[in-house]
Amino acid sequence: MSAGEKTGVMRPLIGITGRRFQLSVLNGADPRYGDRCIDTSMSDFATRIAEAGGLPVHLSYDTDTEAVSAWLSGVVITGGQDVHPAFWGGDTSVVRDVDPRTNPMVHDTERDAYEIALVRAAIERGIPVLGVCRGMQVLNVALGGTLVPHLADGPVSHLSAEIAPTDGTVDHVVSFAQGTIAAGLFGTETITNSWHHQAVDRCGAGVVVTGRTDDGVVESIEVPGRPVLGVQWHPEWMKSNDPALTWVVEQAVWRLAQHEPVTQEQRSPQ
Numbered sequence: 001m002s003a004g005e006k007t008g009v010m011r012p013l014i015g016i017t018g019r020r021f022q023l024s025v026l027n028g029a030d031p032r033y034g035d036r037c038i039d040t041s042m043s044d045f046a047t048r049i050a051e052a053g054g055l056p057v058h059l060s061y062d063t064d065t066e067a068v069s070a071w072l073s074g075v076v077i078t079g080g081q082d083v084h085p086a087f088w089g090g091d092t093s094v095v096r097d098v099d100p101r102t103n104p105m106v107h108d109t110e111r112d113a114y115e116i117a118l119v120r121a122a123i124e125r126g127i128p129v130l131g132v133c134r135g136m137q138v139l140n141v142a143l144g145g146t147l148v149p150h151l152a153d154g155p156v157s158h159l160s161a162e163i164a165p166t167d168g169t170v171d172h173v174v175s176f177a178q179g180t181i182a183a184g185l186f187g188t189e190t191i192t193n194s195w196h197h198q199a200v201d202r203c204g205a206g207v208v209v210t211g212r213t214d215d216g217v218v219e220s221i222e223v224p225g226r227p228v229l230g231v232q233w234h235p236e237w238m239k240s241n242d243p244a245l246t247w248v249v250e251q252a253v254w255r256l257a258q259h260e261p262v263t264q265e266q267r268s269p270q
């Protein structure tokens with residue numbers, strides 16, 4: 001039974017972010033598409049959010065972040081490219097000038113700016129936010145934090161970029177601080193998958209680290225007093241629905257139940 005069915009309230013609309021890239025990068029794409037783009041998000045998110053009782057909707061870069069946040073009951077900032085260092089005060093000399101529409105793994109400043117604005121708008125409205133992998137890093141950057149640019153360059157043994165994150169039993173242990181959202185969901189520790197080479201470094205305003213690996217890499221962050229959770233692993237690729245994904249839906253259901261329906265005037269202020 002889904003969270004919505006359990007509580008008898010409307011299923012909450014959960015916005016899911018993603019990428020924009022040219023159809024031509026896909027194998028077998030019809031050349032008549034030329035340089036036309038496609039807006040995508042990893043379908044595992046939509047599947048898992050729907051399983052948890054939410055109504056998943058993809059958020060394109062063209063969606064007005066202020067306006068859409070009035071309609072959403074929850075937001076998932078998903079994984080992907082490294083956030084451009086210009087957004088967090090990192091070394092921009094290392095950045096290659098490649099078009100993110102033709103290589104979906106290189107920096108995409110349009111996506112960065114969009115997601116940072118969305119995080120800020122959602123937090124401002126008290127909308128539950130789940131950040132996943134890059135999404136957790138975006139959360140931290142949106143609140144003024146910084147990132148470790150490359151884990152292999154630092155004093156850590158946490159190297160996981162080669163591991164295909166398909167099996168929740170194969171990767172590392174994450175330990176959680178007591179009294180946090182993460183500890184409420186996972187207990188004192190859990191085993192997660194992993195696919196990243198950057199990590200949260202200095203925390204942004206109000207951000208606290210709530211989970212780490214044994215080698216000290218930040219694996220979860222929160223903003224105490226706010227329904228905000230960032231996880232470095234990929235809950236959408238765990239074998240069964242990960243508590244982080246059910247958390248954002250349950251928070252959204254709770255929020256829907258607490259609030260009077262938003263009027264059309266409130267959603268579209270003149």
Ligand SMILES: NCCCC(=O)O
Binds near residue numbers: 195
């Ligand atoms: N750091 C790899 C992220 C992969 C993805 O979410 O597309």
